[in-house]
Amino acid sequence: MRINLGIIGPGNIASIISKELINLPEINLYAVASRSLERAESFSKVHGFKKAYGSYEKLLKDENVDLVYIATPHSHHYEHMMLCLSYNKNIICEKAFTLNQKEAEKVLSVAKQKHIFVTEAMCTAYQPSQKALKNMLPLIGEIKSCNLIFGVPLMHVERVVRKELGGGALLDLGVYPLYFTFSTFGKDFEIVDASIKLYEDIDEEVKLALLYKNGIKVNMQISVSQNLGYYCNIIGSKGRIYIENFGMPKEIIIFDTNDNLIKIENNFQNGYKYEFLASINALKNNQVETKEMPHQDTLFLMGLIDKIKEYKD
Ligand SMILES: NC(=O)c1ccc[n+]([C@@H]2O[C@H](COP(=O)([O-])OP(=O)(O)OC[C@H]3O[C@@H](n4cnc5c(N)ncnc54)[C@H](OP(=O)(O)O)[C@@H]3O)[C@@H](O)[C@H]2O)c1
Known part of the structure; x- marks a missing residue:
């Protein structure tokens, strides 16, 4: 199974990961979206993507995108995952998954309801x-x-x-x-x-x-x-x-x-490739999560961070 990958947020980590994924036969570096068309085009040229979009929504409207990698700052993961889900797009989202457990629960509950694949790109889990x-x-x-x-x-x-x-x-x-x-x-x-x-x-x-x-x-x-x-x-x-x-x-x-x-x-x-290979495997098997980083681990991690933050007061 070869999947068409779409990236939103072409920054630091998106660039590192694209360099690794370009050698994977299972992945087609298909589309990249930035808030600026110029940035998307320049990223796409450097990393060999086929399409460049000047808005995240335009990428999500592209029916050929099979899996969206969200590489924006964690402040925006909740909003961007919800946006992906509204277009029924499968998601691999960078860490930290969300800002808190409540946001993670909401995302995963919508994903479960709509039977859409979502995973956290917690690289350690896949190594x-x-x-x-x-x-x-x-x-x-x-x-x-x-x-x-x-x-x-x-x-x-x-x-x-x-x-x-x-x-x-x-x-x-x-x-x-x-x-x-x-x-x-x-x-x-x-x-x-x-x-x-x-x-x-x-x-x-x-x-x-x-x-x-x-x-x-x-x-x-x-x-x-x-x-x-x-x-x-x-x-x-x-x-x-x-x-x-x-x-x-x-x-x-x-x-x-x-x-x-x-x-x-x-x-x-x-390497980072394992989180993508595991995602492809889950998609192949019509699963909504990977066995390496199940949703319960993402929720546990976010809940733990919430608890630690309480020590601020
Ligand atoms: N797994 C890892 O080893 C690893 C390593 C580093 C970072 N990360 C995670 O990856 C995520 C991105 O980190 P990064 O270092 O790649 O960040 P970055 O270089 O700052 O890039 C983030 C991208 O997000 C987009 N973006 C969308 N809304 C934004 C906003 N309001 N402000 C700033 N940027 C915005 C920008 O792209 P456009 O404006 O072009 O759309 C920007 O290029 C973070 O959640 C971070 O924790 C993971």
């Missing part, structure tokens, strides 16, 4: 490395704790610092350590501590402590103002697992309790 990690966990014995760090100086990026564009650390970066945590260890935890440093009205830095019913302790620090790195350590009774770039890693490293290197797993062919 071969995430499956491999689950198989590697027993090598470090009983899991005791996990520390996750994700800090990138992004205060110069407009959509990250402006509240009306969905700014803040939780929605931009926090989705990754939060998703990684519940995807790896499950959902049976509570928030025991959270602190949020504000810059004007956005969450600039967030520190979080979670406690699982089975005793696993998770600590994370997320920042859009400091370069803290992007890594995690999972500590077990027989060693630890260290992963850089844990959202889409190149390697997973295991050490014993004396910090001797035990194993490096680095044969992953990670």
